[in-house]
Amino acid sequence: MNSTPRGNRLHIAIFGRRNAGKSSLINALTNQDIAVVSNVPGTTTDPVYKAMEILPVGPVVMIDTAGIDDTGELGELRVRRSIEVLNKADMVLLVMDAGAGITEYEMDIAKRCQEKKLPVVAVLNKIDASPVTALQRQEAKERLGVEPVAVSALTREGISDLKIALVQAAPPSWDEQTIVGDLLNPGDVAVLVIPIDLAAPKGRLILPQVQTIRDILDHDAMAYMVKERELKECIRTLNKKPRMVITDSQAFLKADADTPPDVLLTSFSILFARYKGDLETLVAGAKSIEKLRPGDKVLIAEACSHHRMEDDIGTVKIPRWIRQIVGGDLDFHWSSGHRFPEDLAQYKLVVHCGSCMINRREMLSRIMQVQAAGVPIVNYGVCIAYVQGILRRALSPFPLIQEILDDED
Structure with a gap:
């Protein structure tokens, strides 16, 4: 698997607002400290491509993007570069802080994915700090069009459910194995x-x-x-x-x-x-x-x-x-x-x-x-x-x- 060419890997772009826990989620999925994690918003700037293995999904490329709510002239440029990643992705992982709710930023990404026919997995992260209610799940489903998965990247709670969701949402071409x-x-x-x-x-x-x-x-x-x-x-x-x-x-x-x-x-x-x-x-x-x-x-x-x-x-x-x-x-x-x-x-x-x-x-x-x-x-x-x-x-x-x-x- 380590020698699988990048072009043959499932490309998963991870989007979310600053400090939603995107990098922490990558580490939780791979059970390794691959992505740099910081409490300071905006740690990830330009999109970063990381070839890795997510068992049992297989070889993937995780594309870690800048926060979609980045501000200022430079921040807007980072957001544009992040949006361009949608042209290279096979599917999208949309990460939200469970305690922060759903905003126009997440809804915009979900809409763009729908237009491009990109499968989306919505993630309500940080449930260790903010438990998710049935009302929040229903709101996310109605506003984003997909059933959310509740996880804690910190405690690894819900990571197995997230892997199942990734498998189920992967594009049809992902099944084309030899x-x-x-x-x-x-x-x-x-x-x-x-x-x-x-x-x-x-x-x-x-x-x-x-x-x-x-x-x-x-x-x-x-x-x-x-x-x-x-x-x-x-x-x-x-x-x-x-x-x-x-x-x-x-x-x-x-x-x-x-x-x-x-x-x-x-x-x-x-x-x-x-x-x-x-x-x-x-x-x-x-x-x-x-x-x-x-x-x-x-x-x-x-x-x-x-x-x-x-x-x-x-x-x-x-x-x-x-x-x-x-x-x-x-x-x-x-x-x-x-x-x-x-x-x-x-x-x-x-x-x-x-x-x-x-x-x-x-x-x-x-x-x-x-x-x-x-x-x-x-x-x-x-x-x-x-x-x-x-x-x-x-x-x-x-x-x-x-x-x-x-x-x-």
């Missing part, structure tokens, strides 16, 4: 291991497999599709060693045994953990499996409703594998479809499907809801690789993520 194309060079070969079992739709491939094939072709690489028992022979007969083997998670052990050590190996589900969500968080969540104790509650969540087959992955196989790790029975709960449980704090772990039927915004929102409840989360593919003891191998395309497995909790 599945595997950035891991392949033109002309590279990728071998896809696709078991044909009872769960596979007759005459069709499942959606993640189709999307992965298309992404490989879009990046001018080559895709070979085989069943698990044909992988070894396929690699042996190829004139060119494959760059990568991508397997269905349920064929992990067979694929691992038949893939040479110098060929990258991963799964569709792990690729989708990155494509649709936050791979780093999901890998960290896998380590929590070892901490489960008999009787703990575990939620298995699927984003779609489908006919469950005998030996179903979500209701039978994953629970069985996790029980084997724990050495005792667990209290498993299940959810499916677009409804996601609200009382997440009761669980010790959430195991989520590959999210092929929901978009990245919804998956990230779910991840952040689980994190806000203080609960670890993992997805099917990462979980399966972990319980089968090959997660490090399955993360071979992502060496920086592999390091999470070595981190002490």
Whole structure:
């Protein structure tokens, strides 16, 4: 992420009156002291561009602007330069002091954003000093046209809600991630291991497999599709060693045994953990499996409703594998479809499907809801690789993520 070009990052412009806490909010979002903070109004003068990472939103450029209420000849020039930033922004974070109310300054920015069709996230900051009432929320919604998020940059209260709001408000182009194309060079070969079992739709491939094939072709690489028992022979007969083997998670052990050590190996589900969500968080969540104790509650969540087959992955196989790790029975709960449980704090772990039927915004929102409840989360593919003891191998395309497995909790 640190090497992501600025042009490929989501550009978030932060606007507000002097001393509304814009710079403090940047520090709270990144959990770092990146922006200079001062109680003296007008500390930020010209727009400042800061490339950074906001987990799990991803790589962004925060554009810290001067106060929109700056005065004097020089102040008016600063405001004009700040307004020009709207031509470069993908979305706007409009910050207000919760105790100071909404003025024509904020309404002007909201109107300009509406004219430019820029998404806006309104923030009522400093709630540690001025708690926000229902009347204030309603006023902000009516005057600015968006539901405000109440936060305290000082205490970090509400920051999780703000991250969810950023994900939900991000422009459509933000969802345009690559599945595997950035891991392949033109002309590279990728071998896809696709078991044909009872769960596979007759005459069709499942959606993640189709999307992965298309992404490989879009990046001018080559895709070979085989069943698990044909992988070894396929690699042996190829004139060119494959760059990568991508397997269905349920064929992990067979694929691992038949893939040479110098060929990258991963799964569709792990690729989708990155494509649709936050791979780093999901890998960290896998380590929590070892901490489960008999009787703990575990939620298995699927984003779609489908006919469950005998030996179903979500209701039978994953629970069985996790029980084997724990050495005792667990209290498993299940959810499916677009409804996601609200009382997440009761669980010790959430195991989520590959999210092929929901978009990245919804998956990230779910991840952040689980994190806000203080609960670890993992997805099917990462979980399966972990319980089968090959997660490090399955993360071979992502060496920086592999390091999470070595981190002490």
